[in-house]
Amino acid sequence: MNLWKITVNVKQPQIVVVEEILGYHAEALSSYEAGSEIDWKVEAYFLPHVEKNFLEATLIAEVQDQLKLKAEDVFLELLPRADWLAQSYASFPPLIAGRFFIHGSHYEGIVPKGLHALEINAATAFGSGEHQSTFGCLLALSLLSKKINPQKILDMGTGTGILAMAASKLWSQKVLAVDCDPESIRVTDENASLNKMASMIDAYCGHGYKSQKVKGQKFDLIIANILARPLMQMAVDMKKCLAPNGFVILAGLLGRQENMVLYAHFMQDLKLYKRIRLGEWTCLILTHQIKASS
C-alpha cells in the first residue's frame, strides 16, 4: 500500500501545533530530533485515498500559515509500497564491538571466528549495542579480558542484559544483573534464555547498591552504564561493593561530564585505568589498584 507522507521541519516547541493540525486525519505521527535538540521533524502518514489537494491546500497550508514556515520546510511525498519488515531487518546489521559480535534474531549468517556472539533485539529495554555508551563498555570489557579474572561480577543498570552477558561470556562467570525497571529485568531474562545463558545471568529488580542482593557483597568487576549524575550519587555505595583490586566500568556520561564523574570517584580512592571516547560519549575504567595510568 502506498502512503502519503507530510514532513514538517519545526522547532521543538512547535511540534504540538503541527500534531494538532495533522493528527486528526493522519494514520500515524512521528516526531524526532533532526540534528540538534531544538530542531525536530514531524512526519504524518495518510492513507492513499486521502486526496492530494486536501493535503496540500488544507493541511499543509494551515501548518504554513500558523507557524509561518517556508515552503521548503513542509513537503508532501508519496511513499511507494515497500517491504517494511525487510527494510527494518536490513537496518539492523550485525555489529562488531571488541571481542563481541552482536546480532538480531533475524541474522542467519555465520559468526566470525574468535568473537563471542550475542543475540540482542532492539526492543523495550535500553542496550542494543549500537549506542556509543554501550559500545564503549563492550570495548572496555574486551580490553580487560586479558588483564583480569573476576570471580564476582555486577552489572548495575543492566537494560537488555547485554553487558552482563558479554562479561559472562568473557570470564565464564555468573553475573548479577540489576535494574530498577521491571521491564528491563523481563527483557534480560528473555535475552539470557535466547542466548542459552539463563543459568549464568541472575537478573534482579532493585534500586542501586543498597538493594538486598547487592548490599554487603564485594564484586571484582562492576559495570555501570547509567548516566553521569546517578553515577556520581552512587559513587560512595559503589565503592563499598568493590573488592580490593577490583575494576569498575562507568559509562553513560558525555565527554564534558567526564571530570565531574572522575572527581566523585577519585574521592573514593579510585584511580583512572583507561578512558574510551566515542563521539560525545566517554567510558571510564577505574580501579583500586595502585598502578593505573590514563
Added chain:
Amino acid sequence: MAKKITGYIKLVVSAGKANPSPPIGPALGQRGLNIMEFCKAFNAQTQGMEIGMPVPVVITVFGDRTFTFQLKTPPISYFLKKAASLPKGSATAGRGYVGKVTMAQVRDIAKQKIVDMNANDIDGACQMIIGSARTMGIEIVE
C-alpha cells in the same frame, strides 16, 4: 543505561493485531525501529483486551533505537458507537439521531476514559462525552 530520548511516534493500533503493514511498518520502519519487536510487545500487552479495539499508543524512541510505549484508552467515538450498537456515527450530525445511549452508559465511558481526558472529575468527563455524542448524532437518554 544512558536513555536519551530522540523521538516519539503516535499511532492507533488494533488490540492484538499489530503487524508490519501500514501504519506501523512505515512509521516505525522510517525511524529505523525493530518492527517485529514492537508488534510482539504490543500484542502481548493488549492480549487481555477486546481483539480489534483501537488502542492509541505513544512510542518513545531512545538513542540506540530501543523504545518504550504507553497505551492510551480508545477514542470516545469508539465507546459511544459500541454503547449505541452503531457501526459508525452520523454522516449528517445535527439532522436527526442515528442512535442513543443512556446517561449510565455515558458515566461508564467517562470512568474508563478519564485517565486520558482533560477533565477535573467524572461530571466534567461526562459533559465532554455528551458533546462528542452530539457531533456523532447520538441522543442521550436518561
